[in-house]
Amino acid sequence: MRVLVAGATGVVGRALLPLLTSVGHEVTALSRTPRQGTVVADALDRSALHRAVREAAPDAVVHLLTAIPAEVNPRRLARDFALTNRLRTEGTRNLYEAARDAGATKVVAQGLAYAYDPEGEGPATEDAPLWRRPPRQFAPVLAALRELEERTTDAGGTVLRLGHLYGPGSSYAADGSFVRQVRAGKVPLVGGGGSVFSFTHAHDAATAVVAALDKPHTGPLNIVDDTPVPLRDWLPELARMLDAPAPKAAPAVLARMAVGGWGVAFMSKLRGADNARARLSLDWRxxxxxxxxxxxxxxxxTSDGTQG
Structure with missing residues (x-):
């Protein structure tokens, strides 16, 4: 199968390309800069993108396009995600139009598994509603995600809702921004640390993409690990792994002044996700x-995110 990967230089893309090649796919990366094995275009430039996709002539398109800064300010989340939001709306429309015109018959897109409404019991399945009244800074991010999912589903494609992504190049990598903050003792337990995190390693995200290319599933699937865990449990343990100071408790009302409403919600309200449907639909583990x-x-x- 000829596969075009848009967003091939990101955390998932770097793990994905060698996996696709290893299982026999012919892979082309979409990039804004020329390099070997790429077609060049900005996803927000409709004409250039149509030319690039036509040149690649893919059977399938994988949509991993984001432009998330290495460090995100939770008080300015809407600003920091503005370009990513455009890639998930305008970019998705342009990419899927180009894919259809080039004859592609399969699309797989990257979504989020921690956008579920926090009002619910246990890990969320794909049937659970997304956040009904999100924090103000998260609202445009969620709106863009909804549009991406709708366009992908309308195209008969699969949305892989990833959990908190870790692995090489992520904020949770050994040299990542979050880990640096934990080492420095700058990540507190806000509001009791009640957020439940479902993590996804970059390699596991990549293997899910490979599986989705061969399966007919339409709509979202949670691509997360098997063990949702509250922040109050995993953050102190991560600090111990790093030989870092134990995180201090911070009341939500005080933390709000430093990290805003989204920062408090991220640390205290998120809901974990259930991966049972992905296991069944994709035969994925x-x-x-x-x-x-x-x-x-x-x-x-000992993890390079690429080995099978």
Whole structure:
């Protein structure tokens, strides 16, 4: 199968390309800069994108386009995600139009598994509603995600709702921004640390993409590990892994002044996700079913995110 990967230089893309090649796909990356094995276009430039996709002549398109800064200010989330939001709306429209015109018959897109409404019991399945009244800074991000999912579903494609992404190049990598902050003792337990995190290693995200290309599933699937875990449990353990100071407690009302409403919600309200449907629909299993194992491998340098 000829596969065009848009967003090939991101955390998932870098793990995905060698996997696709190893299973026999003919891979082309979409890039804004020329390099070997790429077609060149900006996804927001409709004409250039149509030319590039026509040149690649893909059977399938993988949509991983984002432009997330290495460090995100939770008080300015809407600003920091403005370009990513455009890529998920305008870019998605342009990419899928170009894919259809080039004859592609399959699309797979990257979504988020931590946008579920926090009012609910246990890990969320794909049938659970997304956040009904999101924090103000998260609202445009969620709106863009909804549009991406609608366009992907209308195209008969699969949306892989990824959890908190870790692995090489992520903020949770050994040299990532979040880990640096934990080492410095700058990540507190806000509002009791009640957020439930479902993590996804980059390798597991990549294997899910490979599986989705061969399956007929339409709509969203949660691509997360098997063990949703509250922040109050995993953050202190991560600090111990790093030999860093134990995180201090911070009341939500005080934290709001520093990190805003979205920062408080991120630390205290998020809901974990259930991966049972992805296991059944894609015959997919995470290499790292427990976040602790994945983080240990990542921090010890024994995970490169590419090996099968």
């Amino acid at each position: 995470p290499r790292y079913p427990v976040w602790r194992e994945g983080f240990a491998a990542e921090l010890n340098g």
